[in-house]
Amino acid sequence: MKSWDLFFLHFLICLSIVTSPKSSAMFLPKDSYLINSGATTTINMPDNRVFKNDPQAASFLDSAFDNLASVPRTSYGVPSPIYLSARIFTEDATYSFPLSRPGWHWIRLYFHPFNVTATNDEYNLTQAQFSVKTDDVVLLHSFTVSDRWESVFKEYLLNVTTDRISIHFNPLKDSFAYVNGIEFVSAPDFLISNTAMNLAPVSEFSGLQEIAFQTVYRLNVGGGRITPFNDTLGRFWDNDEKYIVSKSASQNVTIPASYVKYPEGSSDLIAPNWVYASAIQTANANVSQSILNVTWNMPVDSSFSYLMRLHFCDIISKSLNDLYFNVYVNGRMAISGLDLSVVADGLSTTYYKDFVLSTTSIDSDRITVQISPANYNPDNMNALLNGIEILKMSNSVGSLDGEFGVDGAMLLAVSVKKKAFVALGIILMFGVFAGIGVMVVRWYRRPKDWENHNSFSGWLLPVNNNHSTFMSKTKSTVSGSQPNGFSASTGMSVYGSGLGQSYTLAELKVATKSFDEKAVIGVGGFGNVYVGKLEDGTKIAVKRANPHSEQGLLEFQTEIQMLSKLRHRHLVSLIGYCDENQEMILVYEFMSNGPFRDHLYGKGLPKLSWKQRLDICIGSARGLHYLHTGTAQGIIHRDVKTTNILLDEKLVAKVADFGLSKDGPSMPGVGHVSTAVKGSFGYLDPEYFRRQQLTDKSDVYSFGMVLFEALCARPALDTSKQREQVNLGEWAMKMKKKGMLSKIIDPFLVGKVADSSLKKFAEAAEKCLAEYGVDRPSMGDVLWNLEYSLQLHEANPPDLAANVEEKEAEINSCE
Structure with a gap:
């Protein structure tokens, strides 16, 4: 391209920025610490940010060991001069920055490994293994960059509530730490609200301002890469192309950035107009039998929850109320029938929506976003998306990386669990002895005529407040049970009670061959379970309770309570009972293939x-x-x-x-x-x-x-x-x-x-x-x-x- 063409293109870009209603709005951070670690010279970035050299930043660092390292710029094809120098730590080191005011702040870390000689020692930065954390949040755990050609950029967003923040670099045993560049910069207070929509279950999630975040994806959908030169907050927005599942289903669309409008109360600090000026729409819109959805797949660590922000701007419609589409996240409906002309109050007007994705709503270690036309307007079957941001949320132990948070936390967790286990074991043992004591007292205080009772109803009733007389308190089978299933003494249907048929003890003895030990198919705290066969050939499972086991009585009672109100194809059915001669017997359908x-x-x-x-x-x-x-x-x-x-x-x-x-x-x-x-x-x-x-x-x-x-x-x-x-x-x-x-x-x-x-x-x-x-x-x-x-x-x-x-x-x- 000729130099004049480059000049004219640059002029159009600058004109677009100047004429955009909000693009020229500037954010002046109260706190801004930019450090080119290991360097002896400052760096002036293209976006006019200035990174201080190490001597200028020495007052922020508390380290007993001083190692600087640098490499000639011509030696490495790195994306930024920040990666051409590094500070190495062989012991724990801390950067400490005072705050002008509490609130949201960015922490940005730059890493690029290379072989260097520093203070007469040879260091291969690909061998470094270390953790980075603040006083409250683990940023990196057992971190390493093994590829000497790889440049790694990590961005975090923390709501700092103190007047100072410390960033600790902790080498693992027999290793060391390093960093090429550090940013600690204020962010707007309104950047993250306290609430968002929880995707599964659908509800309001509250407490986002108490959580730390790490940027995982920030995508300019349908457009090119955006650098801090075009983002007042110093953010990078990557192109989304490699995350689209089927490119044939999508179609890029762009408009001049100056056309983008921000609604009342919004700002381009949420996202620059360049993000909203490009989009992906469904391919072959308005053509029958076309593929009318677009899908993005983004791998994530499913052991963490995520805050996802989707950006929209209707840059394709010719009139209001013309575009309706659905948004799905991990197969779940996130937005139904979205009409941007209503929620954004106009065309080419920005709109964004936040969602919280818990670990239960993330499948296959990936987040999937899909847009699909709604059927509200058959004349315009289309959908679009302009931007995607995905931020990892710190977990319950304040970690953004690693299973246990900080080094040694695993041992601490194990130690705590062991102590809790021992303590709980003592409590449970005490409870067991106390329970035995209660059982003994209860046994000696039992009704004097217990031996004369012909049923176990007195022990079990009431098993259900609504049906406290579902079983006869006299002989139910020998003298009272009628063929139609009614108890003669109460007139209540035992079928209606959920207990099924009343069997005589004699019937069950015949069925189980007098409860033969060879017929035992199960043993529990209540007693034994026997397999039996009725006169008609039906096989049954007979659970016979031990009246001398208090534990068994309680379990037996619970079993009756539950099964009297449950019926389902995949629950074992209770088909009858026996309440005779001090016996407590329940009869179930026989499961011929036994336990899984x-x-x-x-x-x-x-x-x-x-x-x-x-x-x-x-x-x-x-x-x-x-x-x-x-x-x-x-x-x-x-x-x-x-x-x-x-x-x-x-x-x-x-x-x-x-x-x-x-x-x-x-x-x-x-x-x-x-x-x-x-x-x-x-x-x-x-x-x-x-x-x-x-x-x-x-x-x-x-x-x-x-x-x-x-x-x-x-x-x-x-x-x-x-x-x-x-x-x-x-x-x-x-x-x-x-x-x-x-x-x-x-x-x-x-x-x-x-x-x-x-x-x-x-x-x-x-x-x-x-x-x-x-x-x-x-x-x-x-x-x-x-x-x-x-x-x-x-x-x-x-x-x-x-x-x-x-x-x-x-x-x-x-x-």
């Missing part, structure tokens, strides 16, 4: 296919979802495990054993039930264990262990394994993060599972095992993901023939 666990390991039964395992997990999830949502309060199972998932003759899964179940919280605004910890080790929700606060997410955690059992065909806890492999959930999640989950799945499944199906299944299991209940999905969401996993498997069945050939080739090569 027996089909996974330990019993030598034929292996289940991947589809069979998915069907069983889906059925179990449906049963649990019904428990959580099928009654006004919901019911929490509290003992979800593979032995409590039973299979019928067709391998249909049904959830069983409700002896530990609890009604969900009944008080408005209270999301948990405070109760003593009960359940099975290996499946216990750690948050419930710590806080003794039970929620339906406790079942979700336990079900996550069930899913990994189904995948790996091994127990949730296996003390015969190496230490790091004892807990299946922890081991599986660690292997998944390393991309090695396929190494620990059931060998029988290798080569027989579609990769996409396996990935979706493992993601569902991993999300169930989130440390905190609020970060776990609902059982309904888990069910959806499992059904999706099944769809993926059926749509993309693995090539078994190819897998067999591959295996044979592998064997031949070994021979």
Whole structure:
């Protein structure tokens, strides 16, 4: 291009900036510290910012070790002169900056590794490993840049409430730290509001001003890269091209930046007019059978939550109320029927919307944004998007990087958990002894005529305040039960009570061969479960309570309470009872294929296919979802495990054993039930264990262990394994993060599972095992993901023939 052409292009750009209504608005930061670390000269950037050299910034640094390093500019093709020098720290070092006023501030860090000689020592910056944090927030944890040609830029946004901020550089043991450049600059107070829309569940999220953020993506959709030269706040906006899933479905559109208008109360400090002057619209708009959606996929770390800001400006419509479209985020409707001419009050007028995406709403370690035309105006089927910003949110321990936050925090967390475990163990032991004491006292204070009672009703009633007389207090079967199912003594239908048919003790003795020990198929705190066969050939499961077990009585009572109000295809059904001669017996449908666990390991039964395992997990999830949502309060199972998932003759899964179940919280605004910890080790929700606060997410955690059992065909806890492999959930999640989950799945499944199906299944299991209940999905969401996993498997069945050939080739090569 000729010099005159360049001059004319530059003139048009400058004219556009000058004539734009808001583009010339300047933000003068109260605090502005710009440091060119390791350099002895200042740097004047093209946007007129000046970076001080190291001697000029020495007063901000507290370090006992002084290492400067620089490299000739001609030696490296770096994007900025800031990367041509570095300060090296072999010990902990701290930069401390005073604040003119509290509020939002940027922290920007520049890193570029190179081999240098500093103070007569050789340093290879690719070997540096270190952490960076403020007093409150971990910015980088065990950070390293291993590629000597890579330049790394990190940007953070913190709401600082003190009069000074410290930035600590902490080398890991036997390593060192370095930094090429530092910015600490004020940001506008209105840049981040305190509330945004939570995507799942849809609600208002409050408290954003108490959270620290890291910029993950800032995209100028449909336009070129924007540098601090055209952004008053010194931000970079990247082109979105590499994140579009199908470029053929999209079409770039631009207008002069001077045409962009900002509504009353808005500012170009939210985003410069260059962002709104470009957009992506759906390709082939107004053409039938065209692809009328555009999708962006952006990889993220799903262990964190994110604040996402979408920017819109209708630069394609010719008139008002002409463009209607939908916006989806991770497959969920985020905005329905968006009419920019209404929300922005005009064409070519800016509008943005903030969303919070929790870990439960992020699938496949990516955030997906999709725009699609609404059907409100068939004459203009189109949609557009102008900009995307995605900011990582600090987690509950104030970290933006790493699982545990700061170095040593993992050991601290383990130590705290051990102390909490010991303390809770002592409390539980005390509770057990106290409970035994109560049981003994209660036994000696029992009614004097207990031995003369012919039923256990006196112990169990009332099991339901609405039906406190659902069982006769006299002999119900021998002398009172009528063929039509009514009790002669009360006139109440036992069928209506939910207990089903009344059986005589004699009938059940015949069915179980006098409760033969060989007929025992299960043992619990209440007593034994026997398999039996009625005269008509129907097989039944008979649960016979031990009247001398107080624990068993309580569980028995709970079982009756729950099953009397529950009916679902994927819950084991109660079909009858026996209330005779001091007996407490419940009769259930017989599940001929027994516990799910027996089909996974330990019993030598034929292996289940991947589809069979998915069907069983889906059925179990449906049963649990019904428990959580099928009654006004919901019911929490509290003992979800593979032995409590039973299979019928067709391998249909049904959830069983409700002896530990609890009604969900009944008080408005209270999301948990405070109760003593009960359940099975290996499946216990750690948050419930710590806080003794039970929620339906406790079942979700336990079900996550069930899913990994189904995948790996091994127990949730296996003390015969190496230490790091004892807990299946922890081991599986660690292997998944390393991309090695396929190494620990059931060998029988290798080569027989579609990769996409396996990935979706493992993601569902991993999300169930989130440390905190609020970060776990609902059982309904888990069910959806499992059904999706099944769809993926059926749509993309693995090539078994190819897998067999591959295996044979592998064997031949070994021979």
